Amino acid sequence: MTMGIIGQPLPRVDGRAKVTGAARYAADFNQRGQAYAVIVSATVGLGRVTGIDSAAVEKMPGVLAVLSHLNAPRLAYGPHKSYIDPATGERLHVLQDERVRFHGQPVAVVVAATIAQAERAAAALRVTYNAERPIVDSAGPEAHAIVPEAGKEPDARLPADKARGSADRELADAPVKVDETYDIARENHNPMEPHATIAAWNGDRLTLWSKSQFVVNEQAEIAAIFGLPPENVTVICPFIGGAFGTSLRTWPHVTLAAMAARHVGRPVKLVLTRKQMFFTTGHRPRTVQRIALGATADGKLTSVVHEGTGETSRYEEFMEALTSVTTFLYSSPNVRTRYRLVPLDTGTPNHMRGPGEASGVFALECAMDELAYKLRLDPIDLRRRNEPEIDEGENKPFSSRSLMKCYDLGAERFGWSRRTPEPRSMRDGRLLIGMGVASASYPAFHAPATARARLLPDGTAEVEIAASDMGPGTYTSMTQVAAESLELPVERVRFSLGRSDYPPAPSHGGSWTMASVGSAIRAACIAVREEAARGRNDRPIDATASSQRDPQAAARYSMHSFGAVFVEIAFDPDVGTIRVRRAVGAYGIGRVVNPRLARSQCTGGMVGGIGMALMERTVLDTRDGRPVNAHMADYLMPVNLDIPQLEAHFVEETDPHVNALGVKGLGEIALVGIAPAIANAVFHATGKRVRTLPIRIEDFLTA
Structure with missing residues (x-):
């Protein structure tokens, strides 16, 4: 009766709590006598605070305190870094000095008896600055790339440079080659639930009801900041209303809530506004990548060069796995990757669903599609001709690899055989139809x-x-x-x-x-x-x-999930609009614990990939670093009417090496291949190759 529960598509055990409102999120844990805090954000992108006129605000109705660097307590900020934090640099020390490092940095926090009083007081607080011109454009003339410190070590998980063979020499001699640059815009996470923390002190013990994807790290981080034993801090977060990576780190608002609660001697709730979530809680960094592929006339890769640059803040070096998939996804004796960072006057980027892989695979898979057209090969055939027997980057076998099985299953369910190869050759009335495909991969971490x-x-x-x-x-x-x-x-x-x-x-x-x-x-x-x-x-x-994980297995095998993604789009040649009609993903992820949940995960990832490909783009004013579209009117994301028919399928895959359950993980890979598949479908429909994300109507306007 009880055996075989794993693998069953059971409905959510917490479903009733969520639909009835019984599920409590961070901001729902209201406390007796609770006050409310509102952050005042810097309105300049770089410089120093020269004055804060708080006297009048402190006299406003209900105001309990105005905290800034002028009167905030000096916090311990003891050393603490988890693997989720950048290895190089130091986290923002909030309200500890007058320096403004980026637009939107907290420069004060107002605490009042009601949220309305706190908001009015925060809006009335006058802050003056000695402003400087920030550098916020990673492709601008003032921006300069650096070698990431954490990537210089030979055994770094994300090496700055990696090579085998003679990639540049072989590229120069290759009979067929592709050498292009791909530019992906900055994105913000924008989950449904905003960041929120309720802080309450009981003597020297602190309780935080806080939106967090890593409660034990939030406990350790806040304990280090306030100089407390970790056991004196309790973090509670039973439900999260979406996050996509934005709540992995402990951001300054958590410290501010705790600081304010201790200062006023009562519990304090602090909820970020949607606009503030564009400032201090991370983002997917803009990346610019060069992919160069050399191949023989029959489609065998002889050289792969992948050079990528990502943005980071000046006070921390955020790294992600931008070039890692390139070292093992396809077989080639000559591969060179290079990863650089551009320090900017912005907040530190953060992991966002499919971090690194989503961006790196976009560039690689678009280049593979371009190579397929040059060789007049079916894109799947090109990938099949370059399927490796082992992980050539690590020189060890895969624990399991089902990429070609994913292509077989996905092509069958999608109907890839109905595709005609020539661009602009498929129509539905006046609409141009495009079909695109891309590989996906993500590490099987443990x-x-x-x-x-x-x-x-x-x-x-x-x-x-x-x-x-x-x-x-x-x-x-x-x-x-x-x-x-x-x-x-x-x-x-x-x-x-x-x-x-x-x-x-x-x-x-x-x-x-x-x-x-x-x-x-x-x-x-x-x-x-x-x-x-x-x-x-x-x-x-x-x-x-x-x-x-068994250390011997980890040393012996390369462990990754794989997938193949198929997309059909319709392009309206009269107005330049693109609509995704359907998407099919086939994945090799080891054992599937709950197929219903797994398909739901894939659907969410596909939706995120549609946003990445066609809509999401955070635009900064180069004069002051202000996000000009920090709201839901101009920061475009997919809504219900944008969601087409989405299918997810799983190949049978047994992997006894990854862990005792034989599972590989699914959340990230479901997004990874969608954007390149859409971009490749757009080329198939229009005959125009767009190498920037998001792809917009403007890309198809002609004089």
Whole structure:
């Protein structure tokens, strides 16, 4: 009755709580006597605060405090970096000096008895500046690229430079070549739920109800900032209303909420406005990439060059895996990659769904499509001719690789054989139809995690771990893992997450939650079941267990998910509009714990990829670094009417090496291949190659 729960398309166990409003998000944990804080953001892009006229504001109705660098407490800002933080540089020390490093940086926080009073007071606060001209355009003449410090080490996870063979020499001698530049705009995450924190002190103990994808790191970060023992800080976050990476780090507003609460001696709620979420909570960095491919006349790659540049802030070096997929996705004896950063007067970028891979794969897969047209080969055929037997970048076998199976399945479900190869050759009435394809890949990550399982005398079970759930169905999938491991029905298992005082879990990002958290839950449940088998079942039985990847397997195998993405678009030649009609993705992700949730994950990723390809673009005013479209009227994202028919399919794939559950992760890869598939479909429809994202009507206007 209980076996085979993993693999079943069960509905969400938390679904009723979400649709009835019973699910509580960070801003829902209102406290007795709570005050409200509103951030005052810098209106210059660089310089110094020269004056803050707070006297009149402090006398306004309900105002409890106005905090700035003039009167804010000097915080400890003890050393703390997790793997989610940039390895080089130092986080923003909020309200600790008069320096303005980027537009929108918090320069003050106003605390009042009601939110309306706090907002009025914050709007009335007058701040003067000695402004300087910021550098915010990574492609401008004043911007200069640097070698990232963290990428200089030979064993760096994201090396600045990597090479095998003689890529440049072979490129020069190649019979057929493509050498182009691809430019991807800056994006902001914009989840449905804004960032929010409620802070409450009890003596020297702090409780934070805070939107976080990494509660144990938020606990450690805030403890370091305030000079507290970590056990004195508790972070609570049972539900997240979307995040896509924006809540992986602990941003300045969390510190400000805690600072304000301690200053006024009562709980304080701080919720960022939509506009403020464009300032201080990260973004996908703009990237400019050169891809050069050399090939023989029959389509075998002889050389691959991938040079990428991403933006970062001046006070931290944010790195992402921009060029990593290029080293192993296709077979070539000669490959060279280079990664550089351009420091700018902006806030630090952050991981955004498919970080690095989504941008790097866009450039590589568009270049592969261009090469296919030059060779007059079907794009799938070109990829098949360059399918590697091993990871040539690491010189070791893949734990499993089903890319060609994904192409076979995806092509069949999409109807790729109906495509005619010539650009502008397919029509639906006056509309031009284009079909495009692209590969996708993302690492099968794994991180150490610990879970606690408890069997109760009534035959039910409780499972706890300090994980997060930003929407993919973590409550449900983990309940399935626990139920099968305990040999109990799903309804007799209660799974809890989202508290820093639960056993520690890694960040809820990087597509490793099921691999890491699920494996720990499995281990804890097996341990408690074995304890129960010893016969002492008249009292609760607890067991805590941890999981980590077998180091020998990690050293021996290259571990990645793979996918093939197919897209059909319609182009209106009269007005230049592009509409995605349908998309089909086929993925090799190891074991699928819940197909219903997996397809939902893929749908969300595809929607994000549509936004990346056709809509999302944060524009900065070069005079002061102000995001000119920091609102939902001008920052375009897909809405219901933009969503076409989306399909996700999974190839059968068994991988005993990645982890005990055999899962690889899905959240990131579902977005990775969509943008290049759309761009390739646009070329097929129009005959015009657009190498910048997002692709816009303006790209098709002619004089």
